[in-house]
Amino acid sequence: MGEENVPSSIVQFAQLDKLLNLGRANSLWPMTFGLACCAIEMMCTGGSRFDISRFGAEVFRPSPRQADVMIVAGTINKKMELAIKTLYDQMPEPKWVIAMGNCAISGGPFKVACNYNVVEGADKLFPVDVYIPGCPPRPEALLEGIMTLEEKITGKRRWPRVHPV
Amino acid sequence: MLNRTLVALTELFPESVPALAPAGEGALEPPPRETGVLVTDFAKHGHHLDVLCRPDQVVAVARIMDGEGYFLEAISGVDWLDQQQFEVIYDYNRLGGEHCRVMVRALVDRNQPVVPSVSGVFAAADWHERETFDFYGVHFQDHPNLIRILLPEDADFHPLRKDFRP
Numbered sequence A: 001m002g003e004e005n006v007p008s009s010i011v012q013f014a015q016l017d018k019l020l021n022l023g024r025a026n027s028l029w030p031m032t033f034g035l036a037c038c039a040i041e042m043m044c045t046g047g048s049r050f051d052i053s054r055f056g057a058e059v060f061r062p063s064p065r066q067a068d069v070m071i072v073a074g075t076i077n078k079k080m081e082l083a084i085k086t087l088y089d090q091m092p093e094p095k096w097v098i099a100m101g102n103c104a105i106s107g108g109p110f111k112v113a114c115n116y117n118v119v120e121g122a123d124k125l126f127p128v129d130v131y132i133p134g135c136p137p138r139p140e141a142l143l144e145g146i147m148t149l150e151e152k153i154t155g156k157r158r159w160p161r162v163h164p165v
Numbered sequence B: 001m002l003n004r005t006l007v008a009l010t011e012l013f014p015e016s017v018p019a020l021a022p023a024g025e026g027a028l029e030p031p032p033r034e035t036g037v038l039v040t041d042f043a044k045h046g047h048h049l050d051v052l053c054r055p056d057q058v059v060a061v062a063r064i065m066d067g068e069g070y071f072l073e074a075i076s077g078v079d080w081l082d083q084q085q086f087e088v089i090y091d092y093n094r095l096g097g098e099h100c101r102v103m104v105r106a107l108v109d110r111n112q113p114v115v116p117s118v119s120g121v122f123a124a125a126d127w128h129e130r131e132t133f134d135f136y137g138v139h140f141q142d143h144p145n146l147i148r149i150l151l152p153e154d155a156d157f158h159p160l161r162k163d164f165r166p
Helices: A014-025 A038-046 A078-090 A102-106 A139-154 B002-010 B055-067 B125-136
Strands: A069-073 A096-100 A130-132 B036-039 B049-053 B071-080 B085-094 B100-109 B114-116 B139-141
Touching (some): A014 A139, A038 A069, A038 A096, A038 A139, A069 A078, A096 A102, A096 A139, B049 B055, B055 B085, B055 B114, B071 B125, B100 B114
Parallel strands (some): A069 A096, A096 A130, B049 B100, B114 B139
Antiparallel strands (some): B071 B085, B085 B100
């Protein structure tokens, strides 16, 4: 083989990538994927008090083809497993996954020895980007998860992290 | 209303008289019930009448309840492992007018749990019976579509049985 000398390309795409990432992060369109109780908290976040629209994410798309991020909100049962996997595969790149709530992270309260029907975590099916613990997580926690995802995409955080005094 | 239902149901059980449920929470086991109608304390049990019937009487009871204006709330099951019996429980409720809740129980043999379906009388029974079949394995005769409803269709176990280990 030998060593190859790859000349640097004439057009540098780094700044464009940064701009695209900024655009993607600030307009994450979630797919409506409320399975169980966490869906109620997701709906609350979409309401006016907690307002996910500030982050560009109020457009919940029912179709996976038009969505960027899949917020897995709720328990995944074995009967639903195939449908979720299909929906994830149908989402076009770039796509991200937020696992919201304990059930989506690890099976949550159903992760017991005699578990017979619950898939123990969304990451058994596909890669997850952000985990939001809680049962259910508060709407503020979901917003923090969205901000963490934005930080993952752009490298910068929208608002500084607030530490309790 | 209560008395009307009571009278209508008692026709089905000519051999027994409607009794009052034992009031106290005694340490003794109550004697095993004969099939029949029991008048219960609503504040304590949540239902006004408690009917124990044979599996083959279930459809007749459902027809009487339908005639009296009740609707079917739920069908569920209980696994009595020691007695080797399944108990299928039908909850009937009546709103608008005098409120009356009736619980109907039918005991079946655990190794051969076959109960006639009441979905011919109450269409709501369709999915409830599918759920009872899914989780206990109770087979409902003449059911239009007795397949699993909550577990995956190819599951081969009945999880709510007391001897189920995943």
